[in-house]
Amino acid sequence: MDVSKNNRMLGAAALRASTSTAETKVASQIHLTLPDKPLVSIRPSTSWSPLNLRDLWQYRDLLYFLVLRDVKVRYKQTALGVAWAVVQPLFTMLIFSFIFGRLAGIKSDGVPYPLFAYAGLLSWTFFANAVTSSGNSLVGSANLITKVYFPRLLVPVAAVIAGLVDFAIAFLLLAVLMLYYRVELTWQILMLPVLMSLTTLLAIGVGMWLSALNVKYRDIRHALPFLIQLWFFASPIIYPASIFEHWRWLLALNPMAGLIEGYRAALYGSPFDWPMVALSSGLTLTLLIYATFMFRRMEKSFADII
Amino acid sequence: MLPIIKVENLGKQYRLGAARVPYATLRDTLAGTIRAPFRRRRHRAENSSNTFWAVKDVNFEIAPGEVVGIIGRNGAGKSTLLKLLSRITEPTTGGIDLYGRVASLLEVGTGFHPELTGRENIFLNGAILGMRKTEIESRFDEIVAFAEIDKFIDTPVKHYSSGMYVRLAFAVAAHLQPEILIVDEVLAVGDAAFQKKCLGKMGDVARQGRTVLFVSHNMDAVRRLCPKTLWLDGGRVREVGDTYQCVSNYLLRGITEGGRVAFSPPHRMENDMPVLLHSVEISDEAGKLTILFSTRSAIRVRIEWENVSPIYKPRIGFVMQTSDGLDVLTALDANSWGLEWLPPGRRISTCLIPGSLLNEGEYVIDVGGDGNTGHPDVFDFSRGRTGAILRFEVEDDMTLPNKYYGQEGFRDARWPGVLLLNLPWKQEEVALEFS
Numbered sequence: 001m002d003v004s005k006n007n008r009m010l011g012a013a014a015l016r017a018s019t020s021t022a023e024t025k026v027a028s029q030i031h032l033t034l035p036d037k038p039l040v041s042i043r044p045s046t047s048w049s050p051l052n053l054r055d056l057w058q059y060r061d062l063l064y065f066l067v068l069r070d071v072k073v074r075y076k077q078t079a080l081g082v083a084w085a086v087v088q089p090l091f092t093m094l095i096f097s098f099i100f101g102r103l104a105g106i107k108s109d110g111v112p113y114p115l116f117a118y119a120g121l122l123s124w125t126f127f128a129n130a131v132t133s134s135g136n137s138l139v140g141s142a143n144l145i146t147k148v149y150f151p152r153l154l155v156p157v158a159a160v161i162a163g164l165v166d167f168a169i170a171f172l173l174l175a176v177l178m179l180y181y182r183v184e185l186t187w188q189i190l191m192l193p194v195l196m197s198l199t200t201l202l203a204i205g206v207g208m209w210l211s212a213l214n215v216k217y218r219d220i221r222h223a224l225p226f227l228i229q230l231w232f233f234a235s236p237i238i239y240p241a242s243i244f245e246h247w248r249w250l251l252a253l254n255p256m257a258g259l260i261e262g263y264r265a266a267l268y269g270s271p272f273d274w275p276m277v278a279l280s281s282g283l284t285l286t287l288l289i290y291a292t293f294m295f296r297r298m299e300k301s302f303a304d305i306i
Numbered sequence: 307m308l309p310i311i312k313v314e315n316l317g318k319q320y321r322l323g324a325a326r327v328p329y330a331t332l333r334d335t336l337a338g339t340i341r342a343p344f345r346r347r348r349h350r351a352e353n354s355s356n357t358f359w360a361v362k363d364v365n366f367e368i369a370p371g372e373v374v375g376i377i378g379r380n381g382a383g384k385s386t387l388l389k390l391l392s393r394i395t396e397p398t399t400g401g402i403d404l405y406g407r408v409a410s411l412l413e414v415g416t417g418f419h420p421e422l423t424g425r426e427n428i429f430l431n432g433a434i435l436g437m438r439k440t441e442i443e444s445r446f447d448e449i450v451a452f453a454e455i456d457k458f459i460d461t462p463v464k465h466y467s468s469g470m471y472v473r474l475a476f477a478v479a480a481h482l483q484p485e486i487l488i489v490d491e492v493l494a495v496g497d498a499a500f501q502k503k504c505l506g507k508m509g510d511v512a513r514q515g516r517t518v519l520f521v522s523h524n525m526d527a528v529r530r531l532c533p534k535t536l537w538l539d540g541g542r543v544r545e546v547g548d549t550y551q552c553v554s555n556y557l558l559r560g561i562t563e564g565g566r567v568a569f570s571p572p573h574r575m576e577n578d579m580p581v582l583l584h585s586v587e588i589s590d591e592a593g594k595l596t597i598l599f600s601t602r603s604a605i606r607v608r609i610e611w612e613n614v615s616p617i618y619k620p621r622i623g624f625v626m627q628t629s630d631g632l633d634v635l636t637a638l639d640a641n642s643w644g645l646e647w648l649p650p651g652r653r654i655s656t657c658l659i660p661g662s663l664l665n666e667g668e669y670v671i672d673v674g675g676d677g678n679t680g681h682p683d684v685f686d687f688s689r690g691r692t693g694a695i696l697r698f699e700v701e702d703d704m705t706l707p708n709k710y711y712g713q714e715g716f717r718d719a720r721w722p723g724v725l726l727l728n729l730p731w732k733q734e735e736v737a738l739e740f741s
Contacts, residue, residue, distance in 0.1 A: 034308060034405045034406065035405055038312075038403035038404055038405055039404055039407065040402075040403075040408070041401065041402070041404075042390065042391075042401055042403075042404070043397070043401040044396055044397055044399065044401075045396060058436070059436065061433050061437075061438050062433040062436075064433075064439070065429055065433040065434075068426075068430075069419055069422060069430055072422060072426065073419060073421045076421045077421075141417075143416065144416060144434065145394075146394065147412045147413050147416040148392070148394065148412065148416050148434055148435065149392050149394050149410070149436075150434060150436065300395075300396040303389065303394045304320065304395055
């Protein structure tokens with residue numbers, strides 16, 4: 001009995017040895033060439049570190065899929081579907097035309113009031129929706145943020161970019177209106193892409209900043225609708241910037257003011273207020289850079305406090 | 307060999323307050339800023355009591371191709387360590403160097419959107435896990451085949467059964483091809499066949515020379531998958547090394563010697579059952595406390611418990627395991643099962659494990675129970691367990707026919723197997739026939 005046991009143990013040892021050599025053989029067949037430097041080095045970050053561009057580039061496809069998700073999900077199970085993108089600015093425009101254009105008789109710089117109002121509403125609706133969804137985007141992705149790593153910046157940015165689809169659809173209605181009112185295009189229409197980019201960047205800047213703050217202070221969620229409403233009245237949407245006369249510079253401190261006036265000039269051929277557009281662009285870029293740094297600084301604690 | 311994961315002096319500190327109040331309000335911070343000059347002085351004094359280290363002074367290295375189990379009690383810092391390794395949260399001190407791409411499966415289906423179809427979710431989920439679009443496209447068919455959902459690929463996942471959902475989610479994650487794969491108890495989901503498939507897939511990943519970190523409470527899975535184990539205790543590495551040794555030490559930790567554990571305050575079950583455990587005892591048949599038994603003697607287990615409010619069909623009992631984590635048996639006292647609603651009261655459940663049953667060896671007892679308090683799904687035995695709390699030994703009683711004649715040098719040898727039964731053998735003599 002002793003002998004047989006001995007043999008069995010030897011056998012088992014031999015078996016183990018043979019499987020382990022087989023395993024090492026398999027492992028050595030696959031060449032895992034390790035880099036000399038760590039691919040990722042995780043250290044407590046210093047607070048003002050710059051953007052991690054390499055990371056963002058690596059995850060560029062994620063931005064695309066996040067945008068795609070937002071776009072696809074937005075009008076699922078709605079009866080009107082994409083028509084909602086037009087309904088909101090159209091009906092607001094009709095009501096405003098009646099109240100402010102007809103009843104209050106607000107001047108509209110020589111452009112028919114519906115056109116005047118729609119140009120403002122179009123860009124404003126995009127901006128307001130983008131900032132709102134972007135501001136709430138991080139809190140809404142809490143389950144992602146606590147479970148997996150990816151550049152968090154993509155979440156608020158994707159929320160803004162997804163809004164561009166609605167923006168484009170709402171432009172179709174504008175084209176119809178312009179045909180109806182026989183607006184003649186000027187070379188100034190070339191400024192349109194620039195203005196749209198600036199509006200997008202402004203929405204990204206504001207949305208990113210608010211979304212980061214929202215993670216820490218849920219007050220933002222309640223403050224956002226109110227803030228957007230105040231901002232609406234501080235922007236020349238229902239009224240022209242010209243009614244401010246020499247207080248116009250005060251209005252220009254709101255970057256949306258210069259952009260909205262810019263859209264009207266680009267679309268209807270009225271003269272551009274270049275200093276105001278320049279100031280808005282400058283403010284937009286400053287805000288964007290500030291928001292990026294703020295975001296970067298707050299990002300590291302997201303998973304712990306969300 | 308150079309390590310693929312190198313962890314040095316890693317520490318992560320949390321504020322206790324942050325856990326209780328999930329978010330500050332702006333008002334608090336504004337008020338705080340105004341009071342800041344006064345607070346700062348006080349803050350330093352509070353510093354030590356208001357914070358705790360979820361992970362502290364953790365150092366280890368893992369070589370490429372190693373499959374390492376990470377074990378430890380709830381709150382030992384396992385999840386925090388994984389979150390640090392997968393870059394979800396930042397360390398407070400120290401650092402980690404990773405020489406390969408990391409994919410972490412801390413929860414399957416992260417980022418699945420219920421309104422999107424299976425196909426759309428594969429792409430979204432893959433991208434979230436760090437795959438490029440082209441990578442996902444090239445593995446798309448494999449993923450669908452692995453998940454066994456080809457018919458429903460264009461159905462929104464909100465219409466999926468939970469099994470299909472989990473299968474799809476695991477399939478996406480399993481087809482990532484990172485150098486380092488971090489898995490956290492994903493295998494606790496899905497049916498047995500799928501669990502087996504998942505374990506197999508993890509084995510494949512390991513055989514391809516990739517590194518796997520596997521966090522689990524399932525000691526059996528850890529033993530089968532991981533040759534090496536890291537045991538975390540109180541945020542620190544308690545032991546790292548050979549899995550069998552590590553798991554055995556882990557299971558025997560905090561074991562009370564002497565055959566009796568009294569809980570004060572009484573132990574409350576984690577599965578929301580209104581049951582308090584008062585004490586657990588192991589004794590011989592006569593009731594004398596002991597932890598040393600012969601293979602022939604019976605073992606008495608006595609559990610004193612109390613239900614503080616009525617429970618529907620409660621069962622209290624224990625799981626017996628060998629000291630290296632193999633489940634031997636489960637024994638539950640179902641005396642109050644027939645009563646349906648058991649009124650509150652303090653009770654003692656006793657049972658006798660017969661002699662001539664267990665083989666020589668070390669065993670542990672893990673007390674647990676389940677029942678229903680009226681909420682659905684509270685029949686959750688797995689979360690109602692205390693973990694091994696009592697240990698006992700069974701020794702060869704040196705009497706025939708059980709005696710094992712160990713050879714010199716094989717002192718620890720014993721009969722193979724967990725059970726050593728005295729089965730009623732019959733022997734007949736066969737008459738030799740001479741022609």
